[in-house]
Amino acid sequence: MTTRSGSAKYEGLGKSGKGHVSTQSGVLSDSPYGFNTRFENGPGTNPEELIAAAHASCFTMALSFALAGKGYEAGTLETSAKVTLDKDGDGFKITKSALTLNAKIDGISKDEFEAIAADAKANCPVSKVLNAEITLEHNLAA
Template identity: 70%
Template sequence: MTIVKSGSAKYEGLGKSGKGHVSSESGALSDQPYGFNTRFEDGAGTNPEELIAAAHASCFTMALAFKLADAGHEDGTLETEAKVSLEKDSDGFSVTKSALHLKGNVPGLDQAKFEELAAEAKKGCPISKLLTCEITLETEFTG
């Protein structure tokens, strides 16, 4: 089974003076502005790293939710923040890290099992598999 989703971007003008817009098939993003000022300064809009962070956080959290359900848990709350690092290198820039910070509350589960399932979800999440950068995971478990 192959599932195909799409996104699109348009960039008018070149370099720092250029302005872009990004959209997603679902409409969650619709002509969202992006450009030099949204990526490297504090301009209003989005940037690729922010979108990768949102994709990684949502994919990982869903992967863990399914692992927990498969382990027999029916209730709980998971919150994940992903921080994606962009660093200058000899070829321009590279995404060097995606740091996941997970907060979880799953009644009837112990912390050791929570951390085990979270590590499995980190490894198996499709976005984790896509990224070639370092991926870290920090957990907070409140049972």
Template identity: 65%
Template sequence: MTDRHASAHWEGDGKTGKGTITTQSSVLDNNPYGFNTRFENEPGTNPEELIAAAHASCFTMALAFQLQEAGLKATALDTKSVVTLVKDGDGFKVTKSALTLTAKIPGIDQAKFDELTGNAKTGCPISKVLNAEITLQATLDQG
């Protein structure tokens, strides 16, 4: 079992208040977040961006392990996750994480690529925790 932690601090109300987030590794160390960073694209982070980063990195690592088990090794795996936040009654809800992958993997055919990317999409721990639609657009770069 592995436990990881992060912490958040907040001062003020929901719209004008300000917060900071810190991660165990200190990659984020009192990084600002608030209404303006979440809904108005001001500098700082937001929960959806952090979910997107977690999902993209988790999926990519899961795929690397899928490839390793198949005796393959990627030259490059580049994944983007776009997390969608929508109004839901009086609040909001994350409804989707759209993964887009471009991969360079010597010696793999399209069928094996589709199989392994599908396994990584459903098998990565972040996919398992999300209560949202997960899509994957995966492109194998043969060049």
């Protein structure tokens, strides 16, 4: 079992509040977040950006291990994720995570690659926790 942690502090309330988020590893250390970073492109981060990074990295690692498990030894995977936050009644909801993958894997067929990538998309831990539509577009270089 692996457990990781993060923390957040928010001072003030609503739009005028300011927050800071940190991670156990120290990659984020009192990084600013708030209304302006979430809805107005202010400097800092926001929950959706962090989920996008988590989803892209989790999927990419899952795909890497799945490909290695099938005997592939060389390749490059580059994934981006776009997380969509939509109005949901009186609040908001993450409705979509769109993964875009560029890959170069020596010796793999398109069909086998698509099957392995679809399984990684469905079964990476972050995909399993998201209650949202997950899409995958990919480009497999020859």
